[in-house]
Amino acid sequence: MERAQPVRGGLTADGAGLAGDRVVAVGSPGRVLxxxxxxxxxxxxxxxxxTPTVLSRFTAVPEPVRxxxxxxxxxxxxxxxxxxxxxxxxxxxxxxxEQYPRRRYPGVVLGSPHGAxxxxxxxxxxxxxxxxxxxTVRWHRGAVDRPAAALEHGAVLAARLLAGNPDVHVxxxxxxxxxxxxxxxxxxLAVRWxxxxxxxxxxxxxxxxxxxxxxxxxxxxxxxxxxxGRGHSFQAGSPGSGLEPVDFHxxxxxxxxxxxxxxxxxxxxxxxxxxxxxxxxxxxxxxxxELAVGQWAGRRGHRLHRVLVDRPEAxxxxxxxxxxxxxxxxGKTGDRLVVECGRLLDPWQVxxxxxxxxxxxxxxxxxxDAVEWWLAGSEAFSSVDVLPESPGLRxxxxxxxxxxxxxxxxxxxxxxxxRTAARGYPMAAVPTRRAxxxxxxxxxxxxxxxxxxxxxxxxxxRDGAGGQGLLVC
Numbered sequence: 001m002e003r004a005q006p007v008r009g010g011l012t013a014d015g016a017g018l019a020g021d022r023v024v025a026v027g028s029p030g031r032v033l034x035x036x037x038x039x040x041x042x043x044x045x046x047x048x049x050x051t052p053t054v055l056s057r058f059t060a061v062p063e064p065v066r067x068x069x070x071x072x073x074x075x076x077x078x079x080x081x082x083x084x085x086x087x088x089x090x091x092x093x094x095x096x097x098e099q100y101p102r103r104r105y106p107g108v109v110l111g112s113p114h115g116a117x118x119x120x121x122x123x124x125x126x127x128x129x130x131x132x133x134x135x136t137v138r139w140h141r142g143a144v145d146r147p148a149a150a151l152e153h154g155a156v157l158a159a160r161l162l163a164g165n166p167d168v169h170v171x172x173x174x175x176x177x178x179x180x181x182x183x184x185x186x187x188x189l190a191v192r193w194x195x196x197x198x199x200x201x202x203x204x205x206x207x208x209x210x211x212x213x214x215x216x217x218x219x220x221x222x223x224x225x226x227x228x229g230r231g232h233s234f235q236a237g238s239p240g241s242g243l244e245p246v247d248f249h250x251x252x253x254x255x256x257x258x259x260x261x262x263x264x265x266x267x268x269x270x271x272x273x274x275x276x277x278x279x280x281x282x283x284x285x286x287x288x289x290e291l292a293v294g295q296w297a298g299r300r301g302h303r304l305h306r307v308l309v310d311r312p313e314a315x316x317x318x319x320x321x322x323x324x325x326x327x328x329x330x331g332k333t334g335d336r337l338v339v340e341c342g343r344l345l346d347p348w349q350v351x352x353x354x355x356x357x358x359x360x361x362x363x364x365x366x367x368x369d370a371v372e373w374w375l376a377g378s379e380a381f382s383s384v385d386v387l388p389e390s391p392g393l394r395x396x397x398x399x400x401x402x403x404x405x406x407x408x409x410x411x412x413x414x415x416x417x418x419r420t421a422a423r424g425y426p427m428a429a430v431p432t433r434r435a436x437x438x439x440x441x442x443x444x445x446x447x448x449x450x451x452x453x454x455x456x457x458x459x460x461x462r463d464g465a466g467g468q469g470l471l472v473c
Contacts (some may be wrong), residue, residue: 019091042101049431106209107215124452151226178395214297221239316361338350352445382413386418388418
């Protein structure tokens with residue numbers, strides 16, 4: 001195993017670490033959601049978020065060429081191994097809160113990355129703050145089909161990062177089913193705060209109104225986890241892949257198909273030994289963070305509401321229903337739906353157009369099945385616009401384009417799947433700003449409704465929680 005280099009004492013403590021926008025992975029869910037929510041609170045859309053990637057020019061080339069391009073692109077934006085020692089989690093927290101307008105807010109939403117949580121925050125007129133951030137680090141001579149080697153290399157990187165950040169936990173995720181060839185070119189690290197960052201505490205004290213509610217959204221999905229120790233844990237695969245843990249076994253046909261598409265070989269898959277059984281997956285919230293938020297709220301007279309999400313689609317459905325009722329109380333129809341996916345969302349344009357948003361975590365069959373079931377049990381919408389995000393890889397868990405078309409077919413008068421997003425699906429990804437371009441074409445429905453009272457939102461979430469994989473307490 002490569003030996004970790006000594007870390008210069010005080011490097012991150014004195015603010016000399018890397019800037020937050022260099023550390024947080026480009027395109028990671030938390031980064032996109034903070035950017036989208038902050039813009040919405042400023043009355044701006046996401047037209048400046050994301051540019052067409054180099055991979056959009058490789059839609060018709062052989063798969064090996066496309067995989068090599070994906071690996072190179074991932075490596076260019078990732079940190080070097082040496083730079084992991086310069087990661088300053090405190091500076092990342094400051095970078096996050098500085099994106100929000102300087103004013104008082106009637107509450108705050110914190111926790112796991114979820115598009116519906118960002119939409120909820122915008123409806124409440126409050127910020128959304130993540131409980132973790134994702135960073136990627138280059139892995140020279142890496143391989144998508146060698147999770148044990150990924151763990152060995154990642155242990156060195158995690159040790160360097162943790163040496164300067166003792167108040168975080170590092171969850172390493174090796175998932176070729178959701179990251180494709182990038183899983184062999186970079187190591188993905190979810191850095192989860194184990195306490196309330198000082199920048200968050202100052203932000204809450206200075207910007208959140210006295211007695212305002214605090215909502216903590218926690219992803220409660222579990223996954224087999226290997227506890228490496230000393231603040232580092234490892235998981236092979238991810239709930240977001242659309243596959244089950246058993247699918248990451250060497251004998252799994254699904255795994256062999258995924259590895260072939262990612263440029264690997266199923267016969268070489270050597271899983272890291274799992275010694276601790278099930279744990280919360282990468283988007284979970286550390287117990288120390290949750291405890292610190294509760295203690296902060298209790299000391300300052302804020303009511304803490306916990307929203308535990310066992311299935312992402314449960315929160316998406318609950319927030320969509322909440323939006324519909326909110327719009328109708330404001331005298332709007334609440335009759336037009338936009339189905340967003342992954343990074344293709346724009347909370348401000350949704351509010352400006354008076355749309356009901358339903359957010360799919362990704363383009364897996366599981367996510368798309370869920371929105372179909374929700375639509376089948378809901379009052380019909382006059383229009384349904386669908387924004388399918390191409391994952392940039394092939395997987396047996398992905399929904400086909402016909403299934404996305406079936407979602408749009410629930411619209412009574414308008415049924416639209418964005419042609420640009422669909423044209424290269426599932427290989428050619430489009431940037432977040434594509435969602436803005438589509439939603440700008442929707443007719444205005446102004447004025448924007450008054451902010452949703454937090455008590456109303458919490459009660460609506462409770463009412464919609466029964467049997468849906470959602471717990472509000």
